Every structure is written in structure tokens, then in C-alpha cells.
Amino acid sequence: MNKITRILFEVRKHYKFKWVKRSFEDVIVQTILSQHTSDKNSLKAFENLKKRFKNYNELLSEKDSELEKTIRNAGLSKIKTKRIKKALKELKKIDLKKLSKENSLKIQKELTKIHGVGPKTAAIAVMFGLGKQAIPVDTHVFRVSKRLGIAKGKTPAKVQEELEKKIPEKFKALLHISLIDIGRTVCKPRNPRCSKCILRKNCEYYKNVFNSLNF
Ligand code: SF4
Known part of the structure; x- marks a missing residue:
């Protein structure tokens, strides 16, 4: 061996790995929030965000300052606000249903074209958002x-x-x-x-x- x-x-x-399905957008947003901070702080920021906005369309229609205020627990709130908004806008342009039929690595490669989405974020999104194999x-x-x-x-x-x-x-x-x-x-x-x-x-x-x- x-x-x-x-x-x-x-x-x-x-x-044991048990896949609990999460929305693709949630996984991307949560992973951006987790950059350069503790799990505890990013989770708090994500909870605040989910409470404050009914959905991601509402989040996108609000001023940046509103999101910055909501996610301040996660730190770097100006940068993360820009990344989150940009990633969500770019995600809207992708045909996720079609893309999800591709293999894991191809999907990860596509996702890293989105600003603010690096290899780790892409792998997490594929793993938890689509239930495919990856090793972030x-x-x-x-x-x-x-x-x-x-x-x-x-x-x-x-x-x-x-x-x-x-x-x-x-x-x-x-x-x-x-x-x-x-x-x-x-x-x-x-x-x-x-x-x-x-x-x-x-x-x-x-x-x-x-x-x-x-x-
Ligand atoms: S270095 Fe880390 S992985 Fe290696 S035996 Fe120690 S605890 Fe385990």
C-alpha cells in the first residue's frame, strides 16, 4: 500500500462525508466572507447578511454601504462587499445547470474566472454547492x-x-x-x-x- x-x-x-446541499450563491458568499478571518466572525457576518436581505437580488440592489455595515464582523468589509457583489453578478451570467454537467475540475476552472473566486473558493463551491468531488x-x-x-x-x-x-x-x-x-x-x-x-x-x-x- x-x-x-x-x-x-x-x-x-x-x-464520513455527508453532503448537505447548500445554494451555490450561499457557498460563494460564505467563502468570500471567510477570507482572512476566523470561522466565528465569518459565520456571524453571514448570519447578519441572511437576516438583513431577503434574497441576493435585494442585496445587489442596495448601496454598498448597507452590505459593508451588515458584514463588518468579517473584516475587510469594503473589499468583501465589492467581491460579493461582483461574484453574484457574474454568477448570474453563468448557466449553472449546464455547467454542473461538466466534471469537477472544469467547473472549478470556470468559476475561478470570477473576480474574487480563487481555487479554494471554487473547489468549496463545487463540493458543497453541487455535491461533486473536490479537495479545497x-x-x-x-x-x-x-x-x-x-x-x-x-x-x-x-x-x-x-x-x-x-x-x-x-x-x-x-x-x-x-x-x-x-x-x-x-x-x-x-x-x-x-x-x-x-x-x-x-x-x-x-x-x-x-x-x-x-x-
Ligand atoms: S504532525 Fe500532524 S498529522 Fe502528523 S502525526 Fe502530528 S498531528 Fe498528526
């Missing part, structure tokens, strides 16, 4: 993949490209949610709790620390 197969074997024992690389997936030694890229976008090629299609979403959970709970940026990690036997970082302790 190669390393990725062994990791997937462990992950499948502990995690956020800060947790980036850190854990590098420590495990399954990716070498220096940026999340590069690691996402690598994992897209290496991970078997049907396990991408599962690996995504697993690595996020592992990153949040044990593989913290500082002092990872390797003794509690289900992947330690397959981890490069753990192997190096363990070897150095034996010298």
Missing part, C-alpha cells in the same frame, strides 16, 4: 498535508493542484473534511498533538521528530 492509500484507509475508519486546500489542509508529506507545494493553491492529481476522485471530499478536523483538533500550527493523531504512523513530521528523539 502506498502512503496515500494508507492514509485514506485510516481516514475512512474515522470519518485551506490553512488546515495545507499544514496537515505538508506535515504528512503528501504535498510539497509552497502555497495552498499549489498543494491543491498536487492533491487534485494524487487523491483518487471518490475520496477527495472525505480527505478534505478529515484533514480540516485533524488540523483543528490535533495538528495545531504549534505543538501538534501527534500522540493523539490517527495518522501518526504515516506522518513525515512525526517520523522526523521521533527519529531525532532517538539520537
